[in-house]
Amino acid sequence: MATISENLPTTASRSPFQKWWDRTINTRAAYTYLIPAFVVMGLITFYPLFFQVWMSFTDYNIKSLNPKAPAYEAPKYVGFQNYLDIFPKELKIGPVTIPFFGTDKLSAKVQNFSFPRLLFFNLWWTFSNVPIHVIAGVLIAVLLNVKGLWFKRFYRAIYILPIIIPTLVIATVWRNMFDQDSGAINQAMASVGQLFGVASPVFRIRWLDQIAPPIPWLLPGMSLPLSYYALLITNIWLGWPFMTIVATGALQSIPADLYEAASIDGASPVQQFFAITVPLIRPAMVPAAMYGIIMTFNLFNLIYMMSGGGPLRQTQILVTTAYDLVNGNRLYGMAAAFSIIVFFVLLGLTLLTNQFTKATERYDV
Secondary structure, X not given: OHHHHHHOOOOOOOOHHHHHHHHOHHHHHHHHHHHHHHHHHHHHHHHHHHHHHHHOOEOOOHHHOOOOOOOOOOOOEOOOHHHHHHOOOEEEEOOEEEEOOOOOOHHHHOOOOOHHHHHHHHHXXXXXXXXXXXXXXXXXXXXXXXXXXXXXXXXXXHOOHHHHOOHHHHHHHHHHHOOOOOOHHHHHHHHHHHHOOOOHHHHOOOOOOOOOOOOOOOOOOOOOOHHHHHHHXXXXXXXXXXXXXXXXXXXXXXXXXXXXXXXXOOOOHHHHHHHHHHHHHHHHHHHHHHHHHHHHHOOHHHHHHHOOOOOOOOOOOHHHHHHHHHHOOOOHHHHHHHHHHHHHXXXXXXXXXXXXXXXXXXXXX
C-alpha cells in the first residue's frame, strides 16, 4: 500500500495547468453546453444585427443584392448620410420653427413622409392604447373575481380568445367589419338608426378611407383620421384580455383577511379597491404595462393589415415605415438606418418609462 501511494503525484508536484483544469471543470462543462447556442444565435441574430448596422452606413440598394449580377453595384460608404436624410431640416412646434440637423431628403423619395409626425403619432398611438388596456383589464378582473359570480370559468375562457387568435386573422376580420358597404359595424348602426327614423345611407361610414379628421381639435397640428379610431377600437379588444389575465393572477394572491378587516373598519368597496387592491397588484401590472407599451409601439400586423398606414400615411408607425422602405422603395441602406433609429427610440422610451414607473424595482413583502 505504501508503494502505491509513493507513485501518485502530490498536490505540490502537479503543474499549474493541471490545477486550473481541475478547478474549472464545472465552468468548462457549462461553456460546452452554451457554445452551440452561441453559434446558432450568432448566425441567426448577431450577424444580421451587425450586418444591418454596417448597411446603415452605406448606400445599399437593389443593385447591391447579388454580387454575381451584371448590373451589380458595390455599396459605398456614406457615413451618417442616411441618418441625416431621415431627420428634418427644421422642427415646427406651433408657431415656432427650430432649425434641426437633418437634410429631410427621405421626404422627397417617400410621399407624405415626415419623421417628427411619424414619431409623435407612434407615441400617441402607444400611450392612447395601453392605459385603456390596463384600466379595462383590471376592472374586468375585479368584476370576475366577485364571489358567487355564475359562469366565472366560462367568462375567463372566452376573454382569452383574442390572445390565442393570430393577429393577422383578427386584423382581417375587423377590417371586414369596418367595411363601408357590407361591414358589420355600419350595418349594426344602420339597424339601430332605422328605429329612430334615420336613413341607412347616413351610416355608410368610410372607416378606413376617410381623410378628414372626425375630431379636428383633439390634436392641434396633427390630424387623426377615422382609421385611427377603427384601429383603436380593434386594439382595445385585442389588448385588454392580457391585462385581465395578469390582474386576475395578482388578485388571487391578495389575502381575503385584508378585505374583511377593511370592511370591519367601515371601508367602502371603492376605498378597499384603491387602498388594498391597487397597491398590491401594482408589482404585477407595471411590468405588464411595460410589455404592453413595447408590443403596441411595434404593432406591425394590425396596422399594416387593417389600414396599411393610410390614408395618406396618417396611421403609419415606425415599424411599418421601415417595412415600406425595404419592400416598397427598395432603400435598403436607408431602411437599415431607420431601424437603428427605431431601436434607440424604443430603448429610450423603455428606460424613461421604467424610470417613472419603477417597473424593475424590488418589492419586499
